[in-house]
Amino acid sequence: MNTHNTALLLIGFQNDYFAPNGILHGIVEExxxxxxxxxxxxxxxxxxxxTSVLIVETPIFFTSSYEEMVDPIGILKTIKEVGAxxxxxxGSKTIEELNRFKHRILRVPGKRGFNAFVNTNLNEILQQHAIENIVLAGTVTSVCIDSTGRSAHEQGYQVTILSDCTSARTVFEQSFYCENIFPLYANVVTHTELLSQLALSP
Structure with missing residues (x-):
């Protein structure tokens, strides 16, 4: 892994999840x-x-009528019901804390569900930049992080998931996925361990 062939994917860093008044803030707050x-x-x-690490944000958006959803279930149904x-x-805007990095973040729109590769040109962008390693940060650990990570693995990328930069619905769920699920297809490290692997000072 080096900075030239690595991409950091930021998933779900939007107000409805991370702002104190976000509609779904309570889901990942703990x-x-x-x-x-x-x-x-x-x-x-x-x-x-x-550095030369490619930093990508894949926000999720819906129209006011949620016409993109067909018979949604689970968390997507909840998103529609609460108007997130x-x-x-x-609520759909990127959190304010990321604004100072916007010159470095490539925004890839089109995400409508769990997997950031679906309905976007994410894979084409990664290939254009000769990316081999994908690092995931964001939320929700058991849904969008897992779905995107599995898809990346199946497409031939080396996947790393940051245990201390991801959020689940519960503390138990976070630990369970990081200890039992993610290691089946990905490396699980902290962000400081990642920086060491990239030969950068934590």
């Missing part, structure tokens, strides 16, 4: 506090900013 996901991600971005991630709303 886990986020335990892992310090947001502060660790900001520290990681500070360290990666001057509507395009143009404050």
């Amino acid at each position: 886990s986020s506090k335990v892992t310090n996901a947001l502060s660790n991600t900001i520290h990681l971005l500070d360290c990666l900013e001057p 991630f509507q395009a143009g709303t404050e």
Whole structure:
């Protein structure tokens, strides 16, 4: 792994999840506090900013009528019921903490579900940049992080998931996925361990 062939994917860093008044903030609040996901991600971005690591954000948006959804179930049904991630709303915006990195973050729109590769040109962008290693940060650990990580693995990428930059619905779920699920197809490390692997100072 080196900075030239590595991409960091930022998933779910939007107000509806991470802002205190976000519609779905309560879903990841406990886990986020335990892992310090947001502060660790900001520290990681500070360290990666001057490097050649490709930093990509894959926000999720829906129209006000949620016409993109067909018979949604589970968390997607909840998103529709509570009116989260509507395009143009404050809740759908990228969190303020990432604004100072926007010159380094490549935004890839089109995500409508769990997997950041579906309905986007993410794979084409990664191939254009000769990316071999994908690092995942964000939320929700058991849904979008897992779905995107599995897809990346199946497409031939080496996948790394950051245990201290991801948030689940519960603390138990976070630990369970990092200890039992992710190791089946990915490397699981902290953001400081990643920086060491990239030969960058934590």
